[in-house]
Amino acid sequence: MVSENRLLTQNVGKIRIAPFILLEITAFTSAMSGSMVFLLMPWITLQLTHSASSAGLAVTLTAIPGLLISPFAGSLVDKFGRRRAAIFMEFLPALANLSIPIVAVFTHLNLGLFLALSVVRAIVGSGNFSARKSLIPDVAAAGGITLERANGIHESIGAAGFALGPAIASICIGWLGDFNTFWVVAGIGFLATFITTLIRVTEHREAHDEDVGRHWASYAVQGVKILFQTPSVLILMAAVCVLAIIYMPTELVVLPSYYTSINDPQGMGFLLCTMAICTTVGALLFERLNRRFSFTAILRVAILGVALSMVPMAFLPPQPVMLICGAILGLAWGPLPPLLNTVIQRKIPANRRGRVFSLEMAIWTGGPILSMGLAGIAVDALGVRIIYPLIVVLVLVAAVVVSTRKSLVDLNTADYQNE
Numbered sequence: 116m117v118s119e120n121r122l123l124t125q126n127v128g129k130i131r132i133a134p135f136i137l138l139e140i141t142a143f144t145s146a147m148s149g150s151m152v153f154l155l156m157p158w159i160t161l162q163l164t165h166s167a168s169s170a171g172l173a174v175t176l177t178a179i180p181g182l183l184i185s186p187f188a189g190s191l192v193d194k195f196g197r198r199r200a201a202i203f204m205e206f207l208p209a210l211a212n213l214s215i216p217i218v219a220v221f222t223h224l225n226l227g228l229f230l231a232l233s234v235v236r237a238i239v240g241s242g243n244f245s246a247r248k249s250l251i252p253d254v255a256a257a258g259g260i261t262l263e264r265a266n267g268i269h270e271s272i273g274a275a276g277f278a279l280g281p282a283i284a285s286i287c288i289g290w291l292g293d294f295n296t297f298w299v300v301a302g303i304g305f306l307a308t309f310i311t312t313l314i315r316v317t318e319h320r321e322a323h324d325e326d327v328g329r330h331w332a333s334y335a336v337q338g339v340k341i342l343f344q345t346p347s348v349l350i351l352m353a354a355v356c357v358l359a360i361i362y363m364p365t366e367l368v369v370l371p372s373y374y375t376s377i378n379d380p381q382g383m384g385f386l387l388c389t390m391a392i393c394t395t396v397g398a399l400l401f402e403r404l405n406r407r408f409s410f411t412a413i414l415r416v417a418i419l420g421v422a423l424s425m426v427p428m429a430f431l432p433p434q435p436v437m438l439i440c441g442a443i444l445g446l447a448w449g450p451l452p453p454l455l456n457t458v459i460q461r462k463i464p465a466n467r468r469g470r471v472f473s474l475e476m477a478i479w480t481g482g483p484i485l486s487m488g489l490a491g492i493a494v495d496a497l498g499v500r501i502i503y504p505l506i507v508v509l510v511l512v513a514a515v516v517v518s519t520r521k522s523l524v525d526l527n528t529a530d531y532q533n534e
Contacts, residue, residue, distance in 0.1 A: 134254040134316040135265065141314075142247055142269055143276035144307040145205060149240075150280030150391070151287075151300045152212070154384060156233065157371035159293050163226045166495060176230055180238040188242025189473025192249050193466055197318055200469070201246035202311045208240030209304025212297050219294040245472035252460050252468075253316045262460055263402040266453035271398035274449070278391030285384030318465075342474055345462050346525045351414070351455050354517045356478045358418060361509045364490035365425070369506065372491075373431060373499045382434055389438045390445040397449015404450055410458070410526040413450050415518040420447025422507075422514035429507040431500060458526065 160173040192200040215232050218224060248269075255265035287296040342349055366387070374383035404413055424444040428437055455475065463471045493502045517523075 130257070130259045131316075132258040134314050135258040135260060137310055137314045138247060138250060138254050139269060139272045141201070141205070141307050141310045142273045144303050144310065145243060145247075146273040146276030147280040147283070148209070148212070148300050148303040148307065150277040150387070151284040151296065151303075152236075153277075153367075154281040154284045154371075154380075154387065155288075155293060155296060155300070157367055158288070158375070158380060159229060160226065161371060161375045162293065163229070166491075173226075173230055173233070177233040177237045180234055184238055184242075188476075189245050189470035192242060192246045192469025192473070197246055197250040197253065197469065198311070198314055198316065200242065201250060201314075202308060204240065204243035204246050205304060205308040205311050208236055208243065209301050209308060211236035211239055212304055213301035215297040216294055216301075224294055242469075242473060242476075244476055245469050248456055248459075248472045248475075249465075249469045250314075250316070250318070251456065252465070253318050254314070257316050261402070262457050263405050263453070266456040266460070267398050267401040270401075270452040270456065271395040271449070273452075274391050274395040274398055274445075278388045278395060281384040281387040281391075285380045288380055339474065341463060341467055342471060346522075348458055348462050348471065350520075350522055350525055351458050352475060352478060354414065354418065354523075355451065355455060355475075357513045357517060358421065358510070359478060360486050361506065361513055362421070362425075364487045365503065365506055368487050368490045369494060369499055369503050372494050373503075376499070386434075386437055386441050390441040390448075393442040393445025394449045395445075397446040398453050399449075401450040401453040410454060411523045413454055414523060414526060417447050417449075417451050417454075418514045419518055420444075422511045425507045425510055429504040431503065 156173060156177065188200075188204070211232065214235070215224070215229070218228065218232065222228075251265050251269055252262065255262060258265075260268075283299070284296055287299050291298070342352065370383060370386070374380065374386075401413075408416075421444055424440050424447060428440045428444075431437075432440075459471055459475070460468065490502065490506070493505075
């Protein structure tokens, strides 16, 4: 396929930066809303049950719908258009978030009802990331921006929104209460929807779409087929999946359990905030790093950096040390999302991109399902101080195994400098 970078030459003299700016504002507000839920879900569950295993189970139950719906959400992006899908996929989760405080006004919101509403939110909100990421090459081409720079900015903006979300959520919990904080979450989601409607851009489509006319089920699974036909994308997704399965329980189960035990929601919020801020910086550095290093080298350093930064955190040191290690972890993680975006956007035809990005989201929702449930049970049985170091050992082993694979050199075939 034609490289998206080469398409930039077609836009000389008619640069339009507004669509890219609007997409990034949407990414910021949507990530902020999502990260507030990221903190609220385990926090509310722990408050209702005082059980880490229940928190892990809650996250697992709400992740399953996203796993099942993602391939079909990606199909909607490819079939009905990236901008149109992005609008509806921002609006529906905002509406679902609004239902939580409304229901709480009229009845006692117990764990079962809260999880039911959270499942609905997961179902309707499974495709917004896929729609936005699929739209990046279009708005980047309109603005005369390279994919490396566009993806670095996009992920850093998203990380900035994610960084601000937990801090806002922790403050709102103190001021408004946990369920009432969802009023704020919903309001931010509706703002993201409105901004998305303002984006005006021509969506690039392949001249010959091989999937036109396929049965809807066959159409949906084409993302899986093309993933296995594209080694560079498959390798990178596999590496991210391994990290997701092992690492994510630390943020969703282990750390919430620890900070709940010491009654410090602000401490947890600011740790997640610090990690996300540094992820923002790391993402912004992606284009600069790519000028000097290959995609393979960036991946290896990133995953080893994530693993090594977790070692001191596993011993639950004082908060300043936790913040420093969290900052290093964020810096190491930062280049990974824009790297994955760029590889997918450069190697996958535009008309199939939504379905492949939906598989990425399925990895992030489906990969950690089993590990989070097991982590919750293990924390209840043995405690954070035993389970956290064990998880870190597994992350270290996985990082070493992935980084030493010779097949990682296939990633460099997606590097524009090597085309």
